[in-house]
Amino acid sequence: MATPTLPERSQLAYIASQAADSRLNVEIETEGMTLNIGPQHPATHGTLRIVAKLDGEQVIAAEPIMGYMHRGYEKLSEVRTYPQVTALVNRIDWMGSFANEVPFILAAEKLMEVEAPPRAQWIRTILFELSRIANVVLFLGDMAVQVGAITPVFYAFRDREYVLNQIEAVTGGRFHPNFDRIGGLKDDLPAGWIADTKAVLTKVDAFCDQLDTLLLGNEIFQARCRGVGVIPADVALSYGLSGANLRASGVDHDLRRDDPSGLVHDQIDWKVWTHPDGDSFARYWVRLQEVREAIKMVGQLLDGIPSGPIMAKVPRIIKVPAGEAYVATENPLGQMGYYVLSDGDLNPFRVKIRTPSFNNISICPWLLRGVYVPDIVTILGSLYFILGDIDR
Amino acid sequence: MADTDTESPAAQEDAPPSDDRRERLLEDLRPLLGDAIVSTHIDVGHDLYLRVDRAQWADIGTRLRDRGFQFFDFLSAIDWMASPFGRSMESYVDTIVAGEDPTAPPADMSMIGSGYAGGDTRFQLLARLYSVSESIGVVLKSDLPDDDLTIGSWSRVFGGASWHERETWEMFGITFTGHPGLRHIYLPGDFEGHPLRKDFPLLARHVKPWPGIVDVESMPGDDEGGN
Numbered sequence: 001m002a003t004p005t006l007p008e009r010s011q012l013a014y015i016a017s018q019a020a021d022s023r024l025n026v027e028i029e030t031e032g033m034t035l036n037i038g039p040q041h042p043a044t045h046g047t048l049r050i051v052a053k054l055d056g057e058q059v060i061a062a063e064p065i066m067g068y069m070h071r072g073y074e075k076l077s078e079v080r081t082y083p084q085v086t087a088l089v090n091r092i093d094w095m096g097s098f099a100n101e102v103p104f105i106l107a108a109e110k111l112m113e114v115e116a117p118p119r120a121q122w123i124r125t126i127l128f129e130l131s132r133i134a135n136v137v138l139f140l141g142d143m144a145v146q147v148g149a150i151t152p153v154f155y156a157f158r159d160r161e162y163v164l165n166q167i168e169a170v171t172g173g174r175f176h177p178n179f180d181r182i183g184g185l186k187d188d189l190p191a192g193w194i195a196d197t198k199a200v201l202t203k204v205d206a207f208c209d210q211l212d213t214l215l216l217g218n219e220i221f222q223a224r225c226r227g228v229g230v231i232p233a234d235v236a237l238s239y240g241l242s243g244a245n246l247r248a249s250g251v252d253h254d255l256r257r258d259d260p261s262g263l264v265h266d267q268i269d270w271k272v273w274t275h276p277d278g279d280s281f282a283r284y285w286v287r288l289q290e291v292r293e294a295i296k297m298v299g300q301l302l303d304g305i306p307s308g309p310i311m312a313k314v315p316r317i318i319k320v321p322a323g324e325a326y327v328a329t330e331n332p333l334g335q336m337g338y339y340v341l342s343d344g345d346l347n348p349f350r351v352k353i354r355t356p357s358f359n360n361i362s363i364c365p366w367l368l369r370g371v372y373v374p375d376i377v378t379i380l381g382s383l384y385f386i387l388g389d390i391d392r
Numbered sequence: 393m394a395d396t397d398t399e400s401p402a403a404q405e406d407a408p409p410s411d412d413r414r415e416r417l418l419e420d421l422r423p424l425l426g427d428a429i430v431s432t433h434i435d436v437g438h439d440l441y442l443r444v445d446r447a448q449w450a451d452i453g454t455r456l457r458d459r460g461f462q463f464f465d466f467l468s469a470i471d472w473m474a475s476p477f478g479r480s481m482e483s484y485v486d487t488i489v490a491g492e493d494p495t496a497p498p499a500d501m502s503m504i505g506s507g508y509a510g511g512d513t514r515f516q517l518l519a520r521l522y523s524v525s526e527s528i529g530v531v532l533k534s535d536l537p538d539d540d541l542t543i544g545s546w547s548r549v550f551g552g553a554s555w556h557e558r559e560t561w562e563m564f565g566i567t568f569t570g571h572p573g574l575r576h577i578y579l580p581g582d583f584e585g586h587p588l589r590k591d592f593p594l595l596a597r598h599v600k601p602w603p604g605i606v607d608v609e610s611m612p613g614d615d616e617g618g619n
Binding site for chain 1: 470552
């Protein structure tokens with residue numbers, strides 16, 4: 001090939017420089033990379049996999065992939081009797097198992113037009129809130145691990161164990177109590193349990209104060225969480241975010257106060273905490289306040305348990321009359337609801353399980369776009385999901 | 393069960409105060425939704441059920457969102473066909489003793505009913521929206537004809553609807569027009585069938601029969617029971 005003449009060479013050089021300039025002006029071109037996080041990753045509380053497409057350190061698209069733990073509870077519920085279903089739903093959010101049983105039992109009770117006696121309702125509420133404490137306390141420690149602090153999680157595991165011991169003392173199970181019954185509870189409280197629980201509440205309260213001073217004011221923690229993963233209120237609502245994730249975006253909504261459905265939260269004194277920021281720090285802060293609030297709640301509830309039976313009169317073979325009911329409660333992770341459709345038989349005709357984590361994590365593709373790689377882990381941690389609660 | 397009457401006398405007798413709220417809400421929504429409303433039902437003190445026109449589904453989502461129902465609760469579907477496998481709860485041993493063929497489908501494969509606010513077809517879409525400011529929810533249903541299981545997508549109205557629609561698509565085989573990517577969400581990519589349909593067998597029950605509703609095994613120390 002002949003050497004280009006001078007005008008041609010200058011022309012080619014001009015074109016090449018223009019092309020280089022245009023690339024530079026748009027952005028420095030880097031080779032895209034796909035980063036696979038999980039399914040086995042400590043930040044995923046189970047087996048969630050996130051495929052993130054990166055441009056340098058920045059995420060341009062993130063897609064959660066789940067189903068590694070899908071157990072098909074909606075299908076399985078169709079071939080089990082109503083009392084057998086509680087054993088399944090225990091395993092949805094395994095950190096706060098008892099709270100999973102409550103909305104299902106309430107939905108069945110609503111269809112049967114049965115109401116649990118007051119004592120059962122109070123003890124239900126106590127165990128419900130204890131589940132919240134056991135669940136969220138672990139989050140409070142675990143979130144510290146996501147930003148590189150190791151110590152708090154050991155305190156969290158230690159203090160959660162006290163709460164689990166109390167749940168075990170009543171129900172016989174640390175994680176899967178299977179204790180709630182249509183029309184009441186399986187058993188009454190054991191002797192001396194109230195005093196023991198109060199002692200435990202004091203310990204957990206001290207743990208909360210400790211975290212407050214240990215972590216919330218910490219410069220690294222604030223730098224990693226403040227302004228990271230901001231969710232505006234309207235986006236949170238449109239994705240159906242619930243629980244502390246929604247309240248940390250400034251939406252003042254709590255089913256325990258706004259739509260009480262069979263528990264006794266309306267008979268005690270407590271408040272709903274919100275935070276206007278909507279970032280990872282706000283979500284942590286709201287959860288910390290909620291644990292403190294739950295401690296206050298259980299303290300009041302323990303003082304006011306009414307006497308009486310713990311089971312209403314229900315037939316031994318439970319047939320639920322035909323009808324539809326949707327009952328949702330404010331579970332540790334957010335709004336959990338069961339849409340129970342009965343055709344009047346021994347087993348539900350259709351159960352739709354609305355779990356908080358499924359909606360909470362569905363915001364990930366929106367939220368993770370544009371964040372930096374290290375923030376993926378803190379954002380996921382602050383959204384706080386349990387895989388069993390996503391996959392059902 | 394197919395009670396579409398919103399003003400039954402029983403509902404008025406023991407109506408808690410909250411029921412008036414749903415009556416008022418329904419009156420509010422009638423001009424907003426117009427002829428899209430097919431039938432309604434008020435579950436006193438609990439929920440408002442609206443059965444709406446399939447063709448206007450996507451638009452109804454927008455109108456309700458702008459009306460204040462900003463919280464997307466869930467979206468799913470109901471298969472009203474009675475299961476051809478029965479309730480899968482009797483053990484094979486029991487049914488054989490009773491002289492039945494355990495593998496034969498039950499004689500009656502008709503639909504079991506149509507639920508609150510009615511329904512005419514096998515598949516019915518089900519969704520719930522919630523208004524945080526008013527603390528009130530509304531359950532929406534829409535009938536899908538068997539020969540055309542498609543409906544408009546809400547994925548551009550509610551961000552959270554996208555995943556729920558993917559789940560409904562793989563579990564029931566309902567297609568959402570306008571959805572940006574109907575991919576499997578729980579099941580492997582090459583999975584065949586729609587597991588939550590009633591005619592999809594729960595294989596675990598067929599591989600190993602369920603012991604039945606009644607405990608047939610003798611308990612330790614139980615002298616009289618068992619074999």
